Each structure stands twice: as structure tokens, then as C-alpha cells.
Amino acid sequence: MAAPFLQIDGVAMRYGGVEGTLALSGTSLDVAEGEFVAVVGPSGCGKSTLMRLVTGLWPPTEGTVIVDGREVAGPLSIAGMAFQNPTLLPWRSILDNVMLPLEVVQPHRRELRAKRGSYERHARALLRLVGLEGFEAKFPWQLSGGMQQRASLCRALVHDPRLLMLDEPFGALDVFTREDLWDVLQDVWLAKKPTVVLVTHDLKEAVYLSDRVLIMSARPGRIIAERRVPYPRPRRLDLTYEAGFQAxxxxxRDRISDARRAVEASDAP
Known part of the structure; x- marks a missing residue:
């Protein structure tokens, strides 16, 4: 049996020294290569902290994070990231924003000058895949929030990352735009098959997009349960109205509510 692509073993994260806030404690999980996993839980449970540990932006206080057989000791070049806010650079065109990781991540950085034509064709193909063909020369302020988030997704994918980490990427959007982008993300995943970890508060989003939903406890966060999603792909929005999906x-929701109540009970005088 192949080893998991992502392994988190007994991870803890404390901010502010020994007396600081314990955000994660005893957190362990495995994710197979090419799997799409969603992480849900109460607010403040450490979901975003977990993402930063996996991508090497922060070191854990305890435990190990292993990606592709190697312990994470710094920022990962094989990871792409997208956040709730697109954070596109306003002075760069959409195409240039999408190509930004190619200027930073090796080996693309040293090959960019020689391969610029092929890299640009790749970036344009991604923009076409998410419905932004014809907007390459526009600037971020000329696009809607949903269009900017599509461009942000392309930027996360342009260097062909094997691991895609998504932190509430659609949380700031209206419900119609958000649901439209679910299908965009699903199509991109089906086309590219990266390993995806999606952090979200939206339980419907988690079930619609993922193979498996991991539930975190209240702070200090750890994985307390998982739920496999039985529906084949491609999925369409009509699925979200079916009784089984809603169940x-x-x-x-009940598992997360139970976790919150348990913490409230333990904090009661």
C-alpha cells in the first residue's frame, strides 16, 4: 500500500511561547495523492493554522508534517495556495498576476526567460479553463470579485503544484458566485488531479467538492471524525438539494455543534 502523500503526525502549535495560545494539539491525518479533502470545524479551531504548517510557512511546536515522503522544513515549492482574498497585485495585468509564481518558484524561475512562450501559453490555457479568456490584459480592479478569485486559482495552479491548499477561497463571495466557482474548481481538479486540502466553514461546499470531510474539534484543534462522500464525479448543483446530500x-453540523458544546461545558464554572 502506497504511503500517504500528506502525513501529519501528532502536531501541536502554540503561539506566544510556553504560556501562549495552544491552537493545535495532537493533530494527525493522512491524505492520499490526488485526493480532495475538506477540513471543517468551529471558528478558531486551527484550520488555517493547519494549512500554514502543511505548506511550511510555520514550523510546528510538536510533531511532524511530511509531504511526498519528506518532512516539511520550509516553504514548499510543490504547493500552490489560494486564500479568501485574491491578493492580486493591482499594477500587474491578470496574465502577469497568474505568472507570478513562475518568477519565484524553482526550477521555473531560472527557466522563465528561455521558456517564457510555453509558460505564457500554459497560463492562458488555465485562464481559458476558468472562463477568463479575453481578460488576460485587464487589471484586477477591472474584474469582479468572482473573476479575481478565478485568476487567483489560476495563479495557485500555474506552476503545476502537486499539492493545492485552499483557505476559505470563496468565503467572501455571494452564494451564486460561490456555487459557480465550486464547479470551476471541480473541473480544474478533474483536469489536473492535484492533492487538495480545502479549509472551509461552508459544510455544503465541503460535501460538494471533497472525497472526504475531516472534522476538527474546538481549540486546541485536532481531527475528531471524518466523513467519506459517496457521490461520483462530476457533481452538479442539483445534487445539493437531494435528501442524502442534505443528511x-x-x-x-451536528458533530461540530457537539464539539462546541463539549468545550463550553468544560469551561463552565
Whole structure:
């Protein structure tokens, strides 16, 4: 049996020294290569902290994070990231924003001058895949929030990352735009098959997009349960109205509510 692509073993993260806030404690999980996993839980449970540990932006206080057989000791070049806010550079065109990782991540950085034509064709193909063909020369302020988030997704994918980490990428969007981008992300995943970890508060989003939903406890966060999603792909939005789909969403909501109540009870005088 192949080793998991992503392994988190007994990870803890404390901010502010020994008396600081314990965000994660005893957190362990495995993710197979090419799997799409969603992480949900109460606010403040450490979901975003977990993402930063996996991508090497922060070192854990305890435990190990292993990606592709190697312990993470710094920022990962094989990872792409997208966040709730697109953070596109306003002075760069959409095409130039998408190509930004190629100027930073090796080996693309040293090959960019020689391979610029092929890299640009790749970036344009990604923009076409997410419905932004014809907007390459526009600037971020000329695009809607949903269009900017599409461009942000392309930027996360342009260097062909094997691991895609998504931190509430659609949380700031209206419900119609958000659901539209679910299908965009699903199509990109089906085309590219990276390993994806999606951090989200939206339980319907988690069930619609993922193979498996991991549930975190309240702070200090750890994985307390998982729920496999039985639906084949491609999935369409009509699925979200089916009784079985809604039952899974309610099951997840109940598990998170139970976790919150347990913490409130333990904090009571």
C-alpha cells in the first residue's frame, strides 16, 4: 500500500511561547495523492493554522508534517495556495498576476526567460479553463470579485503544484458566485488531479467538492471524525438539494455543534 502523500503526525502549535495560545494539539491525518479533502470545524479551531504548517510557512511546536515522503522544513515549492482574498497585485495585468509564481518558484524561475512562450501559453490555457479568456490584459480592479478569485486559482495552479491548499477561497463571495466557482474548481481538479486540502466553514461546499470531510474539534484543534462522500464525479448543483446530500451536511453540523458544546461545558464554572 502506497504511503500517504500528506502525513501529519501528532502536531501541536502554540503561539506566544510556553504560556501562549495552544491552537493545535495532537493533530494527525493522512491524505492520499490526488485526493480532495475538506477540513471543517468551529471558528478558531486551527484550520488555517493547519494549512500554514502543511505548506511550511510555520514550523510546528510538536510533531511532524511530511509531504511526498519528506518532512516539511520550509516553504514548499510543490504547493500552490489560494486564500479568501485574491491578493492580486493591482499594477500587474491578470496574465502577469497568474505568472507570478513562475518568477519565484524553482526550477521555473531560472527557466522563465528561455521558456517564457510555453509558460505564457500554459497560463492562458488555465485562464481559458476558468472562463477568463479575453481578460488576460485587464487589471484586477477591472474584474469582479468572482473573476479575481478565478485568476487567483489560476495563479495557485500555474506552476503545476502537486499539492493545492485552499483557505476559505470563496468565503467572501455571494452564494451564486460561490456555487459557480465550486464547479470551476471541480473541473480544474478533474483536469489536473492535484492533492487538495480545502479549509472551509461552508459544510455544503465541503460535501460538494471533497472525497472526504475531516472534522476538527474546538481549540486546541485536532481531527475528531471524518466523513467519506459517496457521490461520483462530476457533481452538479442539483445534487445539493437531494435528501442524502442534505443528511450528510446536517450530520457534519451536528458533530461540530457537539464539539462546541463539549468545550463550553468544560469551561463552565
Amino acid at each position: 450528510i451536511v446536517h450530520e457534519l
